[in-house]
Amino acid sequence: MTSDAAAPPHQRAGVPVPRETPARRLSVLLSRAPRVRLGLLLTAPLFWLGLVYIAALAALLVTAFWTVDSFTGTVSIEWNLDNIVTVLTGAVYQAVTLRTVGVAILVTIIDIVIALPIAFYMAKVASPRMQRVLVILVxxxxxxxxxxxxxxxxxxxxxxxxxxxxxxxxGGNTPGYGLHATVITLAYLWLPYVIMPIYAGLERVPDSLLEASGDLGAKTWRTLRSVVLPLLWPAIIAGSIFSFSLSLGDYITVNIVGGASQMLGNLVYTNVGAANNLPLAAAIALIPIAIMIVYLGLVRRTGALENL
Structure with missing residues (x-):
């Protein structure tokens, strides 16, 4: 018979030994395999994203290779490149594409110029209490x-x-509606999406680097140009992705303040709704998607995405 001295400590103390159940074995396995645990956690949301968003978007874009029956107005599954050729060669679509890209670039530049001093004050000048207030205001x-x-x-x-x-x-006049009104409104709408990434990037810049730069005799602008901006570049890129992509696909703002101006989003909306030409609308929607793929490819080559 085993004595109390030879028994395990939890048995000597009268602590019951937990039963080895399948749930317990699974819990032990997951605790020892963090990658498996992460995979199980992400399976459901990734499945939902792939089914509802990516699959639906792919199904929509496939219709760009279909046609619309000119008599009945119904979509006919006849595979061809007519819509793609129309979008790529049509002067109207080329002009609207250039206008849309120009507006998106201008909105992004305005937001970055405004966001930089605001984010810098929030991260490096304001007190902790004021930082919280400014974050709420943004x-x-x-x-x-x-x-x-x-x-x-x-x-x-x-x-x-x-x-x-x-x-x-x-003696001035109201600016009225048009592309300038679209740029102003979009810059206001997407400004928080640019401020917050830059603010987060500035918080990661050590204050000791700024002090060291000042101790070595660098002026304010030299410190910003040579020390802060290289470290802040990934955050600026992140903010630009938000403002550029959101401006590229927007159509509501142009309808409200753009006057007679047209952007790619308006053309997609018009062909889906009034014209009832879903294949042509899908072909137009390929343009901003292709532009964003090219933009993200260029950004990736700079290495900025790896440093986010």
Whole structure:
């Protein structure tokens, strides 16, 4: 008979030995295999993303190679490249593509120029309490509806609006609607998406590097150019991806404040709705997708994505 001295400690203390159940064995296995545990956690959301988003998007883009019956208006599954050729060779689509890319680039540049000083003040100048306040202020516009903000800018830019009221005493005129109004509104809408990545990137820049640069005699602009910007470049790229891609596919803002201006999103919306030409709309939708693939490829070659 085994004595108490020879028994395991948990048995001597009267602690019951846990039963070896399948659930317990699985728990032990998962605790020892973090990759398996991560895979199981991501399986459901990745399956849902692939089924609902990627598969649906692929099914939509496949229709770009179909046609529409000119008599009945129904989609006919006849594989051809007519829609692709029309989009690539049509002067209207080329002009709208250049306009859309130009607006997206301009919005991105404006947002980066505005975001840099705001993010720098938040990360390196403001006190911890003020940082929290500023983060809330930056994120607060995201709590409001997209349409509310777009229509608010429509009111501001319209005749008799706030800007008109401010410039009329000085002999100025309201800017009205058009591409400039689209750029202003989009820059406002996507600004938080640019500020936050740059702010996060600046927080990772050690203050000791800035102090060392100043101790070595570097001026403020030299420190920003030679020390801060190289370390901040991945964060700037991340912000530009948000603003550029969101501007490239937007169509609601152009409808609200763009006047008679047309962008790729408007053409897709028009062909899906009024024209009921889904294959042509899908072919037009391939343009911003191709542009983003090229843009992400160029960004990847710079190495910025690996440093995010």
């Amino acid at each position: 994120l607060m516009p995201l709590w409001a509806s997209y349409l509310v903000k777009a229509y608010a800018w429509r009111s501001v830019l319209s005749e008799g609006g706030l800007i008109d009221w401010m410039v009329t005493p000085f």
